[in-house]
Amino acid sequence: MQRRKFLAGLGALSLSGLVGAQERGAALRGPDVIFVPTPNEVVATMLRMAAVTNKDTVYDLGCGDGRIVITAAQKYGARGVGIDIDPERVAEATENVAKAGVADRVKIIRGDLFEADISAATVVTLYLLTDLNLKLRPKLLRDLKPGTRVVSHAFSMGDWAPERTAEVSGTTVYLWRIPPRK
């Protein structure tokens, strides 16, 4: 149901992306997928599946309101980096980070997740779409250190089989681990 609502919302994407790009003077293109927040119980499962600790640096690619990286910092003492292409989301997430009192550990960056430097991540979280996961997959495998955990809310990576999955609140959470270099 939640997935259906998410996919239905994509109908508005091309128009809102176009208007947004015009308003911003087309400095950065519009988002590839609209903002739909991950429910808090799903955030909790994602971070638990990735076994996040205070040694981790969690990157949320398309961070929305920043809830995943904020929770990782608050609950586990992790560092967090949230990246979003939409300036409204960046402003909202930055405000939420300050309100949550985790600005010393969490950074919000405006940028395109396909272009961003993600090499410092030890955990990557995603709530995108399967075709965006597939487009991102070569970058994840190239840029992330072996052993880095990748967790996706609702969307798979095609024929890259997950190490684990979990069902929560009617959705699937997927976990992969970046394999050793050949």
Ligand SMILES: C[S@@+](CC[C@H](N)C(=O)[O-])C[C@H]1O[C@@H](n2cnc3c(N)ncnc32)[C@H](O)[C@@H]1O
């Ligand atoms: C479905 S929301 C997920 C938000 C958050 N990760 C969560 O799970 O609550 C997807 C987010 O990705 C952002 N986004 C879409 N395309 C992007 C891109 N190319 N680079 C960075 N952010 C992008 C959108 O602005 C939106 O905030």
